[in-house]
Amino acid sequence: MPTERARPERFLTRNRLIAALAKATIVVEAAFRSGSLRTARDAAELLRIVLAVPGPINSPSSDGCHRLIGERCAEIVTSVADAMEFLSNKPCTLCLNAS
Numbered sequence: 001m002p003t004e005r006a007r008p009e010r011f012l013t014r015n016r017l018i019a020a021l022a023k024a025t026i027v028v029e030a031a032f033r034s035g036s037l038r039t040a041r042d043a044a045e046l047l048r049i050v051l052a053v054p055g056p057i058n059s060p061s062s063d064g065c066h067r068l069i070g071e072r073c074a075e076i077v078t079s080v081a082d083a084m085e086f087l088s089n090k091p092c093t094l095c096l097n098a099s
Helices: 008-021 035-045 060-070 080-087
Strands: 024-027 049-052
Touching: 008 035, 024 035, 024 060, 024 080, 035 049, 035 060, 049 060, 049 080
Parallel strands: 024 049
Antiparallel strands: none
16 A cells, blocks of 8 residues: 555565566565565566576675576576567576575
8 A cells, every 4th residue: 555654574475466466577686685585586486587687796786696596596687688588478497496
């Protein structure tokens, strides 16, 4: 509801709804422990496309993206063209073993 305040106990439910409503989830930056990772895993469980943008290997803000890519839960995207290619009715080949 527009009049409701954001409350931490609702974040997981809200993020799962976001994952369900979206055709794809693109993670641009995420720490190793991040709500973005939970949303990405929810999206994968729901057979949605999950994409991750790799960042510098020494940046804590890139650890989550690298984790998704390394665990084969997200496809790598390095440009808008890459993202558009995945979104153009390509069959999803993402992991289903979210933990």
